[in-house]
Amino acid sequence: MKRRQRISARTVRPHKRTRLSKRSGALIVTALAACGGTAVIAAQAPAGTGAGGTGAAGDGASVAGRTISCPDVGRRLRSLPAQAAPEVNRNLGQLEGQVARAFQRWAAAPGAQERVLDELERDRGATIGRIAEALRRAGGQPGALDRLSACRTTGKTAAAQSAPRGARDGNSADNGPFRNDFVDITTVRPDTGGGGDRGGRGGSFRSECGRNENGHRNPDNLIVAPGVSNGAHHLHDYVGNLATDAFSSDDELATAGTTCGNGDRSTYYWPVLRLRDNGRERDANAPGGGRDGNVGTIVRPAEVSLTFDGSATEKVTAMPPFLRILTGDAKALTNGPADANASWSCTGFEDRQLRNKYPVCPRGSSVVRSLAFPSCWDGRTVDSANHRTHVVFPGRNGQCRSGFRPVPRLVQRLTYAIPPNTLYAVDSFPDQLHNPVTDHGDFINLMPQRLMRTAVDCINSGRDCR
Template sequence: MIPTTRPRTTRQGHKFRAPLKVRALAAAAALLLGGGGTAVIAANASAGSTHRQPGHAGAGAHDAAPAGAVANTIACPDVGDRLPPVPDAARQRVSQGLADLDAQVARAYERTTASGSAGAGVLGELEQQRSATIGRMADAIGEGSARPSDLMGLSACSARTVRTQAASGEPTVLGAPMPGGPAPGDFADIRSAPVSRQPAARGGGSTGTFVSRCGRNENGHFNSDNVIVTPGVSNGAHHTHDYVGNVSTNAFSTDASLAAASTTCTNGDLSTHYWPVLRVLDGKAAPDANAPGGGHDGNMGRILRPSSVTLTFRGSPVTKVAAMPRFLRIITGDAKAFTSGPRNANASWSCTGFEERQLKDKYPLCPPGSNVVRTLAFQSCWDGRSTDSANHRTHVAFARQDGSCPRGFTAVPQLVQRLTYDVPARTAFAVDSFPEQLHKPVTDHGDFINVMPQALMAKAVGCINGGRRC
């Protein structure tokens, strides 16, 4: 659950991280781009190459890579994903602890990039820092409930070597890989991607849709907070988010402040929608090159505003949907999927005109005249009790393959955030990420807080269950 009162904290969550080496990253970006523009070649990509899980290849695959074709990163257990219920009095300290853990990994990763490897000294010091932070979090939880001793087993991290060059036959972005990603092998021709299929609607299903039109962040609402995961901590995300909908959302938002704010949505929907920004890597300095969430946290390049943002709520193929509770919080995807594994990953990349084909762990190379598409589909099954959970996941669930909800869950309208981008021709791009995630496409994710007035939610449910398009 999330605090409903303003947390007691400072706004200096970013102070724990030393700035990453912005000039070195900018120079590397220019190298990746070949000085003026990236030469993107979509050459004979094989569909079978697009679904290797990143970061999980066998050691032999890495050992066989030629010199200069690999990069080093650090993989740490995700403490936030393993949290038990957090008492109200401990929430702020736990939130700050999560932000501190991310900053510690970022500093260790910076040392790794500077030295060329994650040595025992770096990993040992990181483990000590994490152990102390996790201990404080466990103590805070233990003041109001059972102390979670199992969290201490999440202190140790490991070094990981990953391939940075495209394999034979894969499409490539020519030039040297940018330190911190993305790498040439992170791009694939959309025409090589498999065709995805949706379950067919049955009798009793809900086939309508409801759309909130909230613009495409024309008002420039950006910050590097994450009010769902690290409430009360400035720069808690360590990467920049695009926002549409509720105009007030930041780390210090509460249910009350969100309900009292205005919105960019034309129908009065006060909901909060946000996702990591997409940046073009054209070698040009961005305005936030030294700011938290930008170059301060290893995110380089010019932020690209979406060409379009479509926020659609759709039904279940097998049953009617119930109303979402107000202030329901949902996260889709996993910002740490590259090092934590694909269990919570839900990235989906495509191109206009080819959206029956979806890539999960590659950025798409689109044919001329086709725009990049990010599709962020949210969980559509709710436990009927909670508007949030300790790990922000277990109170909701994805539908099964046949479209039905798991036992104990109720179908609610499924939000789909569809974003399109007119990426400049022959230019590389990447989402913002935690630095050790190397800007991998599999880390893409979206966030949502339902602040629809009850009457508007009732209208949405009526449209969806009635088979109408609203």
């Protein structure tokens, strides 16, 4: 029997939002008059603090805009023997939890930075040692993992970067987003920012799987942290396969129900988007929610588009069952932007794509998240130790590198009706400060083989099918 969380996050549903205070409303009105629609940037002083205050306990030093950066051990793995996988994944999950707790301790007492980092290095060293030993016992090569235990603080200390929350509680740290994480989309030049599009060609195939009307959510990540409860430390929206959580086996996924109208049992998921509006969700005191600094009213997408298209240079081949693919990097703030493939925009302005900013959309325009997935498969494995080397992006010329073959390219497009002048953020690891660069998406292929053949045929023949 699978181990289940005490609080089921699948049933989380938005609750009535608390109105902004009169003071916050005045800030928004004033900024709207002055800035022509970018008021969301101005109303960002956290409740309970004066001008320039931090709201943090301890010696009064601000941690806003700063975080703890640790080497990403999971990304360094190049092989993972099957017999070592459960223990390695369990300990990788412990590493994430250690960083999350250390960040929260430091945010509550900024003067304790040195002590917190020392304790974190000690805990990480012991956990990494267990990972290395599990790999050695299974005949794997742990390499120099023992050098990855030390962490450091990064970012700028600046009270002017006050968090834009209207609500604070004992589980929430100054972990963003910040005023410089937002930009008025009308001020962005067209055709800048790059976006997440790598230029698919040919026809297309679309699965209609709904907008998560059934509230299937949890803070797990079956691909990156299988068998680890709250492995994501943030909440995911799911559409498609109804059985997906950290403990789902391939057999369970293969026989589960689906929200897709065409029988597609694939798993599609992404971090939820929340309004920073004082709204108290059912997970306000739960792992992945308030305990990990993710607070506010969850916004269900107004529209979800799941489209597969083709290669710029050759015909695509079918994906194998259970192929796992991810795009973006949930830890891009500290890992760097190399894998930050998600992009943000507004309806009516999608020739302006942003990687590291949240768009402030004009009235009548919706926020758009675009998540384009890699589409060159090694033809051998359905997953890799770091979950990235078995499926990669094509080169700038659209061709797959030697030894890889093109498969249908998934593009997830999510739109949100964000009320004007409302603060919002994507869920994240606590130490990633809710930065938009950390947006990401995940996919496990469970299309019936006949449906996959239909998708491949539509794409290669230049037809648009659904």
